[in-house]
Each structure stands twice: as structure tokens, then as C-alpha cells.
Amino acid sequence: MILQKLIEKFISLSEGKLTAQEWMDWFTDHKDTVEKICGRTAFLKIKTKESFSAIRNAYIGQLGAFEWLQSVKINTTFSDLYKKGWEKEFEDFCKAEKQKEKQLQKDVEKKFGYLKDHYPKFFRQLTRSYSDSDIIEAGVQQEFILNKEKELSMKIPEDLTTWYQNVSILKLEGIDIDFQELSTETIEKKQYLILGEFWLYGDGDQLLYSLENQNIYIFAHEHSPPKVIKIANSLSDFVEKKMVTYLNEYES
Structure with a gap:
């Protein structure tokens, strides 16, 4: 009796006679029975997944149920209802994502278009990878830079x-540069400005600006022993090349 009801339900699913939610509800109530009768391999092909939508679960379940029915010599038709439903859902999702990307590009252009003058490659990367969780705040006035120079007892280089x-x-993600946190530090008898953090080799790696040659370095603190590693010839080189590459790789 239990086997016959399962077969009938599988046939209904195969023929597209159930709504996606009806299948989801039935499977939730009978998953132990499905595994016991169909076996572990077939069960894994049929089972619903929490991360999938109802229509996608119905389509996947239909494929598995139809295959199992064939394996026990039960013939039935195969409806394309769930397949078309999932394809439509996926198409709508892609359209929505493209619309979000277009809106993001507009927002980035509006908020950070001024960066194109000095950092065009970085700006272009922002149009692809910027998200609501990212923070970019406009620059400081010259008076704040002068105050920071007094605090550090030094002239801040022009590129900075x-x-x-x-x-x-x-x-x-993995990058933290804050004007207020700008400070100096001597490492291995050489003086650097600490710009912030750049997690290139490990979480918490410090981003360093050499006062000797204006090169950009990482203090790889997880290296054994900790090591200062050059990553760019200049700040512009770091922003336009190293940081852009890092963000592009993270995005992909």
C-alpha cells in the first residue's frame, strides 16, 4: 500500500500534475519512506534542498522520480512544466541581476565619478565590484592634511x-585605508607610513608606504619570520594595478 502510494505520487510528479509546493510538502512528510523504498542513491537525486526554490526542487525531484520509475519498469510521461518554470525563474533572476548591475554602475558614477581623473582603472573596477557593504568616503580638506603633518612631524608625500x-x-573586502589612522613605524631600521591593512598574504597584514623610496609594501605578519614584502612601485601603481587585480580576483 505504501509502495503504491509512492509510485502514484512519483507518477503525478513526473506528469506535472502537482504544484511545486505540493511536492515540497509531500516530500517533507515522506522523505524517510522515499529513502527506505528507493535506496540512498535515488533518494539523494530526488530530495529537496533548502537553498533551492520550490520550482527548482520540483524539477530536480521529477528527474529523480522519473529515473527511479524507469528503473523499476514503470512507464509514464515526462512533463516539461517544472523545467520551463525553473528556466523562467532563472531568466527573471538574471534580468534582475543585470538591472541591479546597471543601477550599481549609475550609483558608483554618481558617488565616485570624481575618481576617474586620478584613478580611472580603480574607478572602472568599482563599477563592477562595489557593494552596499563597502565604505568609501570623500577626501579631506587641505587643513586636515596639514594638521596630520604636524601630528606626524613630517611632510606627507604628494601622491599620498x-x-x-x-x-x-x-x-x-580585505582592504582598510583610513586617513585618521595614518601613522609612522620603524621596521627593520626603515621608516614607513602605515596606511592601513591589505590582506594579501594573511588577515591583518599592514599596508606600508616607504618614506625612503615611495614604494608600497606589505608587512606579512603570518610569514615565518614576519617579513616586509614589496608589492608596488608607487601608491598610484598600487591603486591602479595591485588593488584592482585583487578586487577583480576576489569578485570572480
Whole structure:
């Protein structure tokens, strides 16, 4: 009796006579029976998945149920209802994602279009990878830079001044540069400005600006022993090449 009811339900699913939600509800109530009768392999092909939509689960379940019916020599028709439903759902999802991308590009252009003048490659990357969780705040006034120079007892290099006049805070995935946190530190008898963090080799790696040659370095603290590693010839090189590559690879 139980076997016959399962077969009838599988046939109804195969022929597209159930709504996606009806299948989901039935399977939830009878999954132990399905595994016991059909076996583990068939069960895994049929079972619903929480991360999938109802229509996608119905289509996947239909494929598995139809295959099992054939394996026990029960012939039935195969409806394309769930397949078309899932394809339509996926098509709508792709359209919505494209619309979100277009809106994102408009938002980035509106908020950060000024970056194109100094950092065009970085700006283009932002149009592809910027998200609501990212933080980019406009640059600081010259008076704040002068105050920071007094605090550090040094002249801030021109390329850094240009950066901070455009971006005061940058918080992206694995990247944290904040004007207020700018400080100096001597490492291996060489003086650096600590710009923030860039998690290139490990979480928490410090991003360093050499006051000797204006090169950009990473303090790889997880390296054994910890090591200062050069990653760019200049700040512009870092922003336009290293950071863009990093964000592009993270996105993909």
C-alpha cells in the first residue's frame, strides 16, 4: 500500500500534475519512506534542498522520480512544466541581476565619478565590484592634511596627499585605508607610513608606504619570520594595478 502510494505520487510528479509546493510538502512528510523504498542513491537525486526554490526542487525531484520509475519498469510521461518554470525563474533572476548591475554602475558614477581623473582603472573596477557593504568616503580638506603633518612631524608625500584629498576612508573586502589612522613605524631600521591593512598574504597584514623610496609594501605578519614584502612601485601603481587585480580576483 505504501509502495503504491509512492509510485502514484512519483507518477503525478513526473506528469506535472502537482504544484511545486505540493511536492515540497509531500516530500517533507515522506522523505524517510522515499529513502527506505528507493535506496540512498535515488533518494539523494530526488530530495529537496533548502537553498533551492520550490520550482527548482520540483524539477530536480521529477528527474529523480522519473529515473527511479524507469528503473523499476514503470512507464509514464515526462512533463516539461517544472523545467520551463525553473528556466523562467532563472531568466527573471538574471534580468534582475543585470538591472541591479546597471543601477550599481549609475550609483558608483554618481558617488565616485570624481575618481576617474586620478584613478580611472580603480574607478572602472568599482563599477563592477562595489557593494552596499563597502565604505568609501570623500577626501579631506587641505587643513586636515596639514594638521596630520604636524601630528606626524613630517611632510606627507604628494601622491599620498592626492589620495587623501580624494578618499579619506576606504573599506573594501580585505582592504582598510583610513586617513585618521595614518601613522609612522620603524621596521627593520626603515621608516614607513602605515596606511592601513591589505590582506594579501594573511588577515591583518599592514599596508606600508616607504618614506625612503615611495614604494608600497606589505608587512606579512603570518610569514615565518614576519617579513616586509614589496608589492608596488608607487601608491598610484598600487591603486591602479595591485588593488584592482585583487578586487577583480576576489569578485570572480
